[in-house]
Amino acid sequence: MESLVARVYFKTDDVTHEVEDGTPLIDFCDEVDVSLSFGCTEGTCGVCEVTVVEGRDNVSRITDEEKDYLLPEDLEEGMRLGCQVKVRKGEVTLRWKKVKAK
Numbered sequence: 001m002e003s004l005v006a007r008v009y010f011k012t013d014d015v016t017h018e019v020e021d022g023t024p025l026i027d028f029c030d031e032v033d034v035s036l037s038f039g040c041t042e043g044t045c046g047v048c049e050v051t052v053v054e055g056r057d058n059v060s061r062i063t064d065e066e067k068d069y070l071l072p073e074d075l076e077e078g079m080r081l082g083c084q085v086k087v088r089k090g091e092v093t094l095r096w097k098k099v100k101a102k
């Protein structure tokens with residue numbers, strides 16, 4: 001049997017990618033070649049800010065680092081730190097502010 005896959009739609013770049021359930025976002029962003037950038041990878045720089053447009057229940061819980069860095073109203077709107085997010089299941093749509101030209 002194949003393991004379960006989640007589908008991630010990178011709205012900003014119009015790219016869809018399928019990953020095994022439970023995969024950290026940062027693990028496959030390079031592979032997918034999307035313009036979402038990472039810096040510290042520890043939840044302290046904010047470079048990887050991303051908004052979960054759809055499928056908020058399909059990603060991992062908000063970490064303490066994200067609670068420290070992001071404002072409650074941003075969290076409310078689905079904003080996350082990409083380096084802290086794992087894709088759990090199903091379909092997830094992400095968008096972010098483009099900083100790096102592709």
Ligand code: FES
Pocket residue numbers: 037038039040041042043044045046047048049081082083084
């Ligand atoms: S890469 Fe720095 S907060 Fe995510």
